[in-house]
Amino acid sequence: MTSPLVLPSVETLVPYEGGKPIEELARELGVTSAIKLASNENPLGPSPKALEAARARIGELHLYPDGAAYRLREAIAAQHGIDMGEVIQGNGSNELLDLVVRTFARPEHHVVFAEPAFVVYRIAALSGGVPFTAVPTRDLTHDLEAMAAAVRPNTRVLFVANPNNPTGTHVGRSAVERLLREVPPEVVIVMDEAYIEYADAPDFPDSMQLRGLRERLLVTRTFSKIYGLAGLRVGYAVGPARLVDYMNRVRAPFNVSIVAQAAAVAALSDQEHLEKSRSHNLRERERLTRELTRLGVSVAPSQANFVLADVKRPARPIYDALLRKGVIVRPFGNLPTSLRITVGTSAENSRFLESLAEVLS
Template sequence: MSCDLKALATRGVQGLHPYEAGKPVEELERELGISNIIKLASNENPLGPSAKAIEAVEAAMSEAARYPDSSGFRLKQALRRHYGLEQEQLTLGNGSNDVLELIARAFLNPDDEVVFSEYAFAVYPIVTQACGAKAVVAPAHEYGHNLQAMAEAITERTRLIFIANPNNPTGTALQRDELVAFLDAVPESVIVVLDEAYTEYVTDTDFPDGLELLPNYANLVVTRTFSKAWGVAGLRVGFAAACADITDLLNRVRQPFNVSLLALAAAEAVLDDTDYLQKSVALNTSGLKYLEQGLTALGLGFIPSYGNFITVDMARPALPIFEALLREGVIVRPLGGYQMPDHLRVSIGLPEENERFLRALKQVLAC
């Protein structure tokens, strides 16, 4: 073939590298010839899905030959009841990643600028570059968002700012006063995207609820997901909340039927399952404390986390440790792609999974 097909792609896409997700357990079991692998790599809910979500999906299967409700009316009504939001504030997505891309497509032109933090979620640079915009990466402070540096990075070309609170992959969090001061300083012409994928896990009373801040900032967009504490990552459903004008723009670029029939049913059902959410948060809180104590006993440092994971400083290149843990049947997440080559991110699992991770890590470090 004489034609360079890759050269036909847009400039931004040509320079992109695909997002690298972790391998499925089944594939690793085949590759390594072992069984009983545990996966602590993708920040999934170790409880599995809510019984109410499973029941709703099973009931919805009878209508699987039909397209889903493109407007997501029933789920939006459930979100209204749960969060006090109005339908004209809501945009549904195929996970919150989908919503982040919708925001970029709606607001970014080539050569616009997007500000986000060092060590922030990998999707931010991907959607920025795909739109041909310029990423402006503000230096982090102790692995978290440095809001002063981010404010100083704003120029007349800035269109979007991404903030993850809590942040993935570091687990750091911003407090309410500092976030409000930052929002007050951002020009109204700049859209601030507050990514709150892990907010349900936070028990700190000083932690801000972005949805409560929406009435005060017309340029604020808050994104949430059902993939973490709500336990339906495999079904892919999330949402954005914003003022009606922003929501209207997002729905202009949103694909019809972007959330499946089963995802809509599961998300609606799990919002009413307060017992499940409480169990998820309690399990995460105790598991996080257990891992902190275990890592300290091993002489390892870690970044204090507000999410459902903990990022461990191995004080040496972490990739060989990651690979050794794989051979022990434990999958965690290396962070070389985030320019953190000495760190591993470990999702909080069930008690027996957390124990097995620490036991395997101790064995690997002793070799």
């Protein structure tokens, strides 16, 4: 008998499935002029400053990027008032979520995350053959007490997405503080704050401010959401220099491209674009929530740039019917009566709401 080609956990791994690309819909159903509200991208696009910076570096594509991403880490460190040695850049924050597990956990260890939450935590654990506990959310919100209770002596990583994806819900400051204080010190807690810039709840915690509560805390952020650079793949993690150093030993060299590094630095400096994106999202998120509720759909309270809508019947046929109308949203196998809708432009949101009203009637 030959030995297995892959780990048993890799055998069971279901590949990540993103939102359906517009071109794929055109190929499969012949639907043209579709809109995509499925991947939580910024409908206003990238900052003009980021575009200009990207264009300025396009002639240098024959060169490797700065493997240490010096200018980018310098800009991030300055923004947060921290040391550059506490920042690690990633090919999207996705790479860093995976890197945390690869760096700090082995198959004799254990990982904790919520269910439903961002599926990459599960993929990272499965690909490394690291056992995990997926702790059910309560009212679609991370149950931090239950997550703390799921920690075992061999737990090495615990992920919290705040706000969570795909639910959009959040956990408040006091619950996060308790978690950071009470979970045993050997566990690396990852606060995944990919959508934090969209949050407006008064009790929403900024984990950068809570770093004093425990040593093993990593905060991940991304340029893919409010900064509008999803296509360039840039994210970062902030944590103690010792943890960052270990992760740097394991990460791939040259993991963020020249163009991406330059664009991200410029995007950071464009607070005007950020504010515009934030206020657009707040306005349209509220409108989507209100109009969906009027259609009899339940909407989870969202702090992100998307809403999770429970249509109270099998969501798949509704997803398919919306596709035929050229509106791409996101279904989830583990939430069979719900659809996740990214906040689009005002016109896109109107088109989605009209299409959904037709499909539901």
